[in-house]
Amino acid sequence: DEFDLPYLYNRAKNLGIARRQIPIDAGRRVFHVSHGVHIDLYKFFFNRSIQIYAFGNKYRDITLNEVGTAVLGLPKIAFEKPLSELSYTELAEYNLRDSEITLNLTSYNDNLVMKLILALSRIARMPMEDVSRQGVSRWIRNFLYFEHRQRGMLIPNAEDILAIKGGTSTTAIIKGKKYKGAIVVDPVPGVHFNVAVMDFASLYPSIIKVYNLGYQTLLCRHEECKSNKVPETDHWICTKEKALESLLIGSLRDLRVKWYKSKSKDTTLPEDLRSWYNVIPSALKVILNASYGVFGSPAFGLYCPPVAEATAAIGRHVITKTIEKARTLNIEVLYGDTDSLFLKNPSHEQVEIMAEWSKKTMGMELEVEKWYRYAVFSSRKKNYLGILKGGGVDVKGMTGKKRHIPVYIKKAFYSLEDRLEQVQSPAEFEEAKKEIKQIIRDRYLRLKQRRWGETPEELAFHVVLGKPPSAYTKTTPQHVKAALMLEKLGYKMTTGDLITYVKVVKGVKPLQLASNSEVDVDKYVAYLHSVFDQILDALGLDFEEIIGLTKLERFM
Template sequence: MEHPPSESIVEEIGGLFEDQELSENVEMWARLLEYPAPSFRRVALDIEVFSPISTRVPDPTKAEHPVICATLLGTDGRKRVLLLKRKNMKEGIGKLPSDVEVEYYPTEQQLISQIFRALQDYPFIITFNGDDFDLRYLWHRARNLGLGREQNPIQVGRRVCLLNRNIHLDLYKFFYNRSIQIYAFNQKYRDVTLDSVGKALLGMEKLELDKPISQLSYLELAHYCFRDAQITLQLTRFDDDLVMKLILALARISRMPLEDVSRLGVSRWIRNFLHYEHRRRNILIPDKEDILIAKGKTTTKAIIKGKKYKGAIVVDPVPGVHFNVKVMDFASLYPSIIKVHNLGYQTIRCPHSQCEEDKVPDTPHWVCTKQRALESLLIGSMRDLRVRWYKPKSKNEELPNQLRSWYNVIQSALKVILNASYGVFGAETFDLYCPPVAEATASLGRHVITQTINKAQELGIQVIYGDTDSVFLKDPTTEQIETLASWSEEELGMELEVDKVYRYSIFSSRKKNYLGVLPDGNIDVKGLTGKKRHIP
């Protein structure tokens, strides 16, 4: 993967779509995403600070206590542990790998200066919470020790710490992102700590200490600090550099710098690529207030307290044990609705009286039939590109492993953005906040699921559960499945496919509470929790 994408590949992807305007936008995304991912040379940094009170984390803005250890672990194979010499310290017994360079520095100024020099050798610096601790502490500590600004490469902001010549990626901020946690890593980790994330994704955990850091011997301290840096670097290396490639793919889609995309939320990614496309097409970006004045607010009543409008439908389950359950799922339901129904702030409640006749179900809103919404075009082309090219290609074993791996990263990145593309329009913090768009999308989603359940029952299939974008069907025949999928494509314009098959599933009377046994014996558990007897 050393060359840019050939135009023939881009044209092949675009040729999958008959709609000329959609095809052009698909090709635009493909040119960005087909370009190969480079291997980034990087170093993981972790520091340890002396603390006279073992239960208190040193304040990085005051930086009153000395930096006593730092680990620099590079993708070039170099492994360095820098230690500050202190009085009455024992060498101790350590379990460091034999290729680790252990270096001792007589003064803290020398140790920190060496850290700064080492950072200049790598284009990418990787930390876990470096914005709030490691780099912030080093900057303030260097200033306290009298090191001049010309020696200090760190730029400290209110919320971030950057570097003069390098790119700093703080993995804590990246893994803290709920969209990344849910859609990219399937909620494998819950707590965003180095220990929890490392354990969930790598099977690696921090070393347990039986005494405070300030009481560790040199080699015990070196081993502890080294392990933290090892986990940090490995979080960017596992699965063929998955995290680095995911950040790169998201940066390309959102048109944002790597440092920004790794720190900011999905609504900022969506806002940025929408703004970019407005400017590219010479479309004036409206004020949020102007959109609200022109389009109004929501009209449906939310069932869930705190929500602004009525959301997705969840059908009551049929309690009990059910055999041969097939779960049919709409591929990217809400992005599909935005595409098929031409939803966007420009097209919802348009000024054309002719368009008012065709109302969105359960709402007073209508959608323009004369103009195509930019959001519909961009989100729709992104959705189709994922579903029709990257997702199937990522599973195609005829392709080289490296290419399949990159395609899997791309489809994951697209999934993260697509799953948030409807909700942002109902978020007051979003620049293109347009409540009727979010409300219409949710209403059409309910309509699609209701119509699908009705059709399934008409075909003689028992529907035992329905949730947001999927229906659970009890013992349907292959012919019934194919008929339902064809009907969905023709009548709804939506792709409905079998997502999972359970040998048997068990439902309680509560929504979003079930378990299903897959053909390979693995178990899917949704929402089921245990209670101790004394808990009411």
């Protein structure tokens, strides 16, 4: 929509091709093709809900190279010279690869993406072109509007709902939020063996279903319902009428959990049918995970802050009561985040008691999502590392896993991960800690001795431009400073471009312009320190002791 078709359309006009012979229909923001369907994959993959829930954050930057590499293992062809200097053969190869990536994104894994768009189109009651271009709040709005019309119900304006239902009654903990959100339990720092992660299946959609939440039922007009209070708020829920949102979102949730998820694992079904059953839960997950948040967004057609606030409040209540139940069973709760609890060394019998209690008392399905051989928690929230019993490592919130950080530091973090994965028991931990110290000390010494390679390529940070460099007026982040330097040399920089830069003594420089002699080693040592501090704290290790600083030297 924003480049290829507008370019072809305008070039055809400039070449004198008659309008009726141009098979492109130009709109204000959208371009269609006359004899087919135009799906804008850039906008589809740009959708945060698709990125997180359908693709599990496989890609971070929304560029064809990043998405192609992460999803397909097929990167763009890289040339060291500008496109204008490529031969016709090189240009043809470059364009062919771009076309192959785009086509393969729709056809890989038995046409997964096309099936996903089709499934979302059917749920949202929208054309495929609109689904690929619009966000999840529009999908949910269209889905709910359709069901209103089917039942002959008037669709209220968001302003009318707000005037009748009012705003929120709790105070947000996070600055900028409108109400108090999910509960995050402080972690117990350290290394803990045999950790069960118990997860509420689709917690917020389940709450909307079980507790009958919707704009019609929150703060209803019935006096006798006012005693049916939402915990920690001034709101109450109707006991006489059923909310349409509760019925619809609850139905989608039940379809996903009780039908499609089990069918996707049924090996007796034909492969093509099982593939379809795999796609539908992903589509439903995208819709369901956004179904609570949209009611707290002013841009949503059925904006009703009390619905979002009540959902979060009941979620906190459910988690709090579940923690209390765990403690009555003498199970130590190591950590809790939104819809998950990390339990230390529970027996299978205790796990079953917890699940049965949750279903009977809270109306929520609680199940073991995974078992960690051991988990490492720092004192920070949303920040841990877990070694799965069946093999594999989960890393949450730790900078060492982020895609933008230099390869030089990332290599050390992966080495640390690999070593921790080999630990089978507490007795093996001391030996592993010695090797971890050596990994970090080696990275530090190579930095100080400037032994990172012939060029500073492994020290480069990689950040995508969120908007054109000229649009950054209030502040100028480091990657934008590097982009502006490239613009002065004639490079054209725009939204979505990946900027690769190095920290130098006088700030930052694009990788193309940086040399080894300019690298600011102290900045990289400080970054190495911040990355590994997150996990060393939990392991009982100290970065400065590892690199050999005495306590006196730290203050010098």
